[in-house]
Structures are given as C-alpha cells and as structure tokens.
Amino acid sequence: MRRSMLVLGLLLLFPTLALAQDPVRKLKVVASFSILADMAREVGGEAVTVDSIVGPDQDMHVYEPAPADARRLADAGLVLVLGLGFDRGVQQLAKSAGFRGELVPVSAGIPTRKEHDHGHGKAQGHAHGAFDPHVWQDPERARAMVRNIEAALAKRDPARAALYRANAERYDAELWRLRDWASAEVASVPKDQRKVVTSHESFGYLGERFGIRFEAPQSFGTDSEPSAKAVARLIQQLKRDRTRAIFLENIANPRTLERIAQEAGVRIGGRLYSDALSAPDGPAPTYLAMMRHNIGQLVAALRPAS
Amino acid sequence: MPVGGRLMALYELLLQPFAEFAFMRRALVASLALAFGCGPVGVLLVLRRMSLVGDAMSHAILPGAAVGFLMAGLSLGWMSVGGLLAGLAVALGSGLLSRATVLPEDASFAAFYAVALAAGVLLVSWKGSNVDLMHVLFGSVLAVDDDALLLIAAVATLTLLLGAAIYRPLVTECFDPGFLRQVGGRGGFYHMAFMALVVLNLVAAFQALGTLMAVGLMMLPAVSARLWATRLWSLMALSVAFGIAAGYGGLVLSFHVDVPSGPAIVLAAGALYVSSLLLGREGLLRRHLARFRHLEA
Numbered sequence: 001m002r003r004s005m006l007v008l009g010l011l012l013l014f015p016t017l018a019l020a021q022d023p024v025r026k027l028k029v030v031a032s033f034s035i036l037a038d039m040a041r042e043v044g045g046e047a048v049t050v051d052s053i054v055g056p057d058q059d060m061h062v063y064e065p066a067p068a069d070a071r072r073l074a075d076a077g078l079v080l081v082l083g084l085g086f087d088r089g090v091q092q093l094a095k096s097a098g099f100r101g102e103l104v105p106v107s108a109g110i111p112t113r114k115e116h117d118h119g120h121g122k123a124q125g126h127a128h129g130a131f132d133p134h135v136w137q138d139p140e141r142a143r144a145m146v147r148n149i150e151a152a153l154a155k156r157d158p159a160r161a162a163l164y165r166a167n168a169e170r171y172d173a174e175l176w177r178l179r180d181w182a183s184a185e186v187a188s189v190p191k192d193q194r195k196v197v198t199s200h201e202s203f204g205y206l207g208e209r210f211g212i213r214f215e216a217p218q219s220f221g222t223d224s225e226p227s228a229k230a231v232a233r234l235i236q237q238l239k240r241d242r243t244r245a246i247f248l249e250n251i252a253n254p255r256t257l258e259r260i261a262q263e264a265g266v267r268i269g270g271r272l273y274s275d276a277l278s279a280p281d282g283p284a285p286t287y288l289a290m291m292r293h294n295i296g297q298l299v300a301a302l303r304p305a306s
Numbered sequence: 307m308p309v310g311g312r313l314m315a316l317y318e319l320l321l322q323p324f325a326e327f328a329f330m331r332r333a334l335v336a337s338l339a340l341a342f343g344c345g346p347v348g349v350l351l352v353l354r355r356m357s358l359v360g361d362a363m364s365h366a367i368l369p370g371a372a373v374g375f376l377m378a379g380l381s382l383g384w385m386s387v388g389g390l391l392a393g394l395a396v397a398l399g400s401g402l403l404s405r406a407t408v409l410p411e412d413a414s415f416a417a418f419y420a421v422a423l424a425a426g427v428l429l430v431s432w433k434g435s436n437v438d439l440m441h442v443l444f445g446s447v448l449a450v451d452d453d454a455l456l457l458i459a460a461v462a463t464l465t466l467l468l469g470a471a472i473y474r475p476l477v478t479e480c481f482d483p484g485f486l487r488q489v490g491g492r493g494g495f496y497h498m499a500f501m502a503l504v505v506l507n508l509v510a511a512f513q514a515l516g517t518l519m520a521v522g523l524m525m526l527p528a529v530s531a532r533l534w535a536t537r538l539w540s541l542m543a544l545s546v547a548f549g550i551a552a553g554y555g556g557l558v559l560s561f562h563v564d565v566p567s568g569p570a571i572v573l574a575a576g577a578l579y580v581s582s583l584l585l586g587r588e589g590l591l592r593r594h595l596a597r598f599r600h601l602e603a
Binding site: 229258260263 | 323326327328329330332333446448449450451557560561562563564565566567570
C-alpha cells in the first residue's frame with residue numbers, strides 16, 4: 001500500500017516521465033505555420049500529432065489570433081516557432097495563452113542573410129527584423145531546421161529519441177535528393193537568363209542557393225495597395241533588365257501583376273508557394289512537394305522557348 | 307528656353323505618366339467613367355438626405371461579392387453579380403419595409419447593412435483565407451482589366467441614360483412626394499429604380515476602388531458641389547467635374563508621391579471638399595464675409 005502511494009506520488013511529480021512511458025499517448029506538437037508543421041510531422045511520425053496555427057494558404061503577415069489558437073497553444077506539449085521575427089504574433093499568443101513549456105525557435109543557429117539587400121527605394125510592407133526569415137527556401141538550411149526539430153522532440157520526449165533520429169535521418173536524405181535534383185534542373189537554364197520578378201521577397205535563400213536572381217519590388221507588400229509610382233517603376237525595371245518571367249505568389253493580389261506583365265511583355269509563371277503550403281489537394285501540400293513545384297515552375301518559365 | 311523648360315516640366319508632371327504607361331491610361335479612363343456615373347447619383351443621394359445610405363449600401367454589397375468570390379475566386383463577373391444581387395436585396399428590402407412598417411428607411415438600412423456586413427465578413431473568413439478578405443475590400447484602380455473597364459463604362463452609360471429617363475419623376479419625388487402621389491405618379495417605383503442605380507454604381511466602383519473607397523468617390527464630389535451650386539443640373543455637372551478632377555489628381559499624386567492610388571483619389575476628392583467648404587459660394591468664408599458686410603451696412 002505504501003509502495004503504491006510512493007509510485008503514485010512519483011508519477012504525479014514527473015508528468016513528463018509518465019508521458020514518455022505511455023506508448024499510446026502522442027506528443028502534441030503545435031507549429032506556428034504550415035511548413036514547420038509538415039517538417040515536424042516528418043520527424044515526429046506516428047509518435048506525435050501536429051497542428052499549425054497559420055494553416056495552408058494562409059498568410060503569416062496578416063495573422064490575427066483566434067481563441068481556438070490560444071487553446072491549442074495552451075494544450076500543446078511542444079510549440080515550434082521559426083523565430084527571426086517571422087512569427088512573433090504566435091509567440092506572443094503562446095505566452096498569453098498560458099503555454100508553460102519551451103518555445104523552440106527552429107531557426108536557431110542557421111546563418112541568415114540581410115533582408116531587402118537588392119532593393120530599389122525604400123522597403124514597405126511587413127517588417128520582420130534585420131534578417132530575411134524565409135530560411136526554409138534553401139534545402140540546405142531546411143536540413144538544419146530538421147536537426148533542430150529533432151533535437152527539440154528528443155529533449156521533450158527522450159523515450160522516443162531513437163525514433164525521431166531515424167525519421168530525421170530518412171527525411172534528411174530526401175532533402176539531399178531534393179537539393180541535387182533542383183541544382184540539376186536550374187542548370188538547364190543559362191546563368192544570365194535566370195532573372196525573375198516575384199511579388200514577395202521570400203525567395204532570397206532559394207536564389208542564393210541555386211543562382212537565380214529574384215527581384216521583388218518593395219512597394220508590393222501583401223498587405224498594402226501599391227502606388228502608381230511603384231507599378232510604373234516595376235514596368236520600367238522589367239523592360240530595362242529584360243526580365244524573362246514574373247511570378248504570382250499564393251498570397252498576393254494577382255490582378256495588379258497581371259496588368260504589369262501584360263504591359264511589360266513578360267511571361268507570367270505559375271503559382272509559387274512561399275510562406276505557406278497549399279491545401280492537401282493542391283500542388284504543394286508538403287515541404288518537399290512545395291520545393292519541387294516551385295523549382296519546376298521557375299525552370300519552365302525561364303527555359304528559352306525552343 | 308525658360309518657357310520651353312517649364313512646359314517640359316509641366317508635361318512630365320501632368321501628362322507623361324499617362325503617355326508612357328498604359329495602366330495609367332486605363333486607371334484614368336476608369337475613374338473618369340466612375341465620375342460620370344457616381345457624381346449624379348451622389349447628388350441625388352445628398353438631396354434626398356440619404357448621404358449615409360451609400361455607405362450602408364457599400365457594406366451591403368460585401369456578402370454578395372463574398373459569395374461570388376467563394377464560388378469562383380477573384381472573378382469579376384461572379385463578384386459583380388453577387389454584389390449586385392445582395393445590394394439590390396438590401397436596397398429593395400429596406401425600401402419596401404419602410405413603406406410597409408413604422409420603421410423609417412434609414413433604420414431599415416442600418417439593420418440590413420449591419421447584418422449584411424457581418425455575413426460578408428463571416429463568409430469570406432469561413433472559406434477563404436484572411437488575405438482574401440483584403441483583396442475583396444480593397445480593389446485596385448491600377449489593376450483594372452478590360453472586363454472591369456467595360457463594366458464600369460457600361461454602368462456609367464446606363465446611369466446617365468436611365469437617370470435622364472426617370473429624371474423628372476425622380477426629382478419630383480425628391481422634393482414633393484405628396485404631389486407626385488396626388489398626380490398619380492408611382493414614387494415607389496422611381497425610388498427603387500434610383501436605388502438600383504446606386505447599387506450598380508457601387509458595384510462598378512467596387513471593382514476599381516474596393517468597397518471602402520467606393521463611397522468616397524460617390525459622396526465627396528456631390529457634397530462639394532452642393533457648396534457651390536443650388537440648381538440640380540449644375541450640381542450634377544459640378545459633381546462630375548469634381549469626380550474627374552479627383553480621379554486625375556489622385557492618380558498623378560499616386561504616380562509622383564508614391565502613395566496607393568485608391569486612397570489618393572478619395573483624398574483628392576476630400577481636398578476638393580475642404581476647399582469647397584472654405585471657398586465655395588455656400589462655404590464658410592463667403593457666408594462669414596456676407597454676414598460681416600451685412601453688419602457693417
């Protein structure tokens with residue numbers, strides 16, 4: 001009798017221990033946005049349930065907290081955020097919702113590049129911080145993100161560390177293959193023709209990795225209406241640089257860009273997915289699918305019509 | 307060549323944006339057409355003491371546009387038809403209700419549009435993502451394509467033709483509804499036709515400027531005109547002229563000063579309103595001056 005009381009007391013004292021030893025109870029992971037959630041699903045596998053606060057096809061830049069989000073965060077066993085100022089709103093909500101665990105910034109230790117380093121004029125739209133937060137656009141950096149996720153899961157749920165390690169290694173190999181495939185694809189376009197204008201500055205890391213020049217007119221934030229001056233400047237820029245293609249993003253107003261493309265005579269590429277995955281039935285339901293889709297669209301628009 | 311140089315500068319300031327860029331010409335044509343439709347309608351709204359009805363109606367259009375948006379995405383046709391149906395339902399509904407119940411028309415409008423706005427926001431956030439709502443609320447005059455331009459021009463044409471056709475009974479109903487009833491006119495019918503025009507113009511302006519800005523281009527020129535003129539024809543002509551000036555001025559401003567075009571156009575109309583308020587024949591300064599002279603004499 002006394003011994004069972006002792007065991008009970010120990011169990012109450014160490015709720016994490018109880019969680020780790022219960023094989024059916026899954027760790028509840030909440031990620032700030034869909035891409036992070038997908039990576040967490042890959043690493044966590046069957047052992048976790050993953051929820052994302054900003055879901056597929058939704059824009060982090062205009063995120064408004066909802067009560068249901070606060071509840072999900074408060075119930076979470078682990079909260080994954082990107083950091084770099086990208087998901088500050090979710091971080092604040094997690095704190096005010098009473099989540100007492102550790103907020104894991106998945107971008108920790110990943111080298112960053114300065115934001116807006118190829119701009120003309122002043123930067124408008126959303127303000128992150130000094131650094132470009134869209135690190136996942138580079139498969140190499142995505143590997144580092146996966147390592148961080150694995151470490152966070154293993155720390156929170158040490159009993160299943162081996163499982164997380166195995167999943168992360170398998171996923172890492174897929175990221176390798178993605179990188180090699182993307183390099184080969186981009187190599188089919190002559191270097192001086194890899195010039196693209198897109199409506200949102202999310203592709204800096206992708207461009208750096210694969211040698212594609214992304215121009216993004218600053219005045220086209222996703223949250224503000226562009227001025228006539230900004231539109232005129234972009235048209236002049238497209239004509240002057242002989243840009244080959246212009247891309248609409250899944251989260252910016254497409255009508256303005258359609259007008260611009262027509263007036264400047266450039267090709268409109270398909271949709272690129274940058275800050276959010278597509279819905280499950282869309283072309284980019286996972287991170288790997290998103291990257292393959294984006295590279296495919298880019299290469300198709302840039303490849304000379306022969 | 308100081309004169310030539312100055313002319314060049316003037317050309318670069320006022321004309322070159324339109325000469326060089328097709329999107330500027332399009333935006334200009336769109337706002338000119340809007341001015342022709344919205345001006346007279348706005349004047350009649352002011353005269354009928356229904357200035358805030360335009361605002362209410364612009365919100366009433368939202369749920370319809372939202373349904374269209376949910377069915378077909380950013381499609382001009384679907385969103386316009388949806389907005390038109392919702393706007394007509396609210397306009398006719400509150401018009402009929404006010405004639406059938408004790409509620410005055412503005413009370414019915416207030417009730418209808420609050421419900422409609424809430425329904426619109428709910429619909430948009432229910433299925434679309436939160437960005438999409440912004441697209442629905444803020445159109446862009448810089449993104450006007452051929453179809454939108456045709457729609458706006460068609461609405462302006464229809465407004466002028468239909469407005470001319472029902473001009474006399476409509477004006478009579480404005481000033482003396484009792485007389486019109488006595489001579490057997492169907493005031494209700496003309497009122498409804500007029501409300502339909504209001505909705506049509508808002509739907510057209512909604513394509514170019516978005517729901518929030520559409521009302522500005524309808525009411526500000528009309529209110530400004532009221533500070534200069536009293537006769538109906540001159541009021542309408544002036545409001546069209548003010549609308550054109552605001553559209554042109556706003557676009558030039560947006561081109562040179564780097565501000566969004568929709569708000570720039572409405573703010574230009576606002577500037578016209580403020581100067582009319584000060585300088586207009588019925589404005590503050592003249593009135594004050596007149597009273598001053600009167601005291602002196």
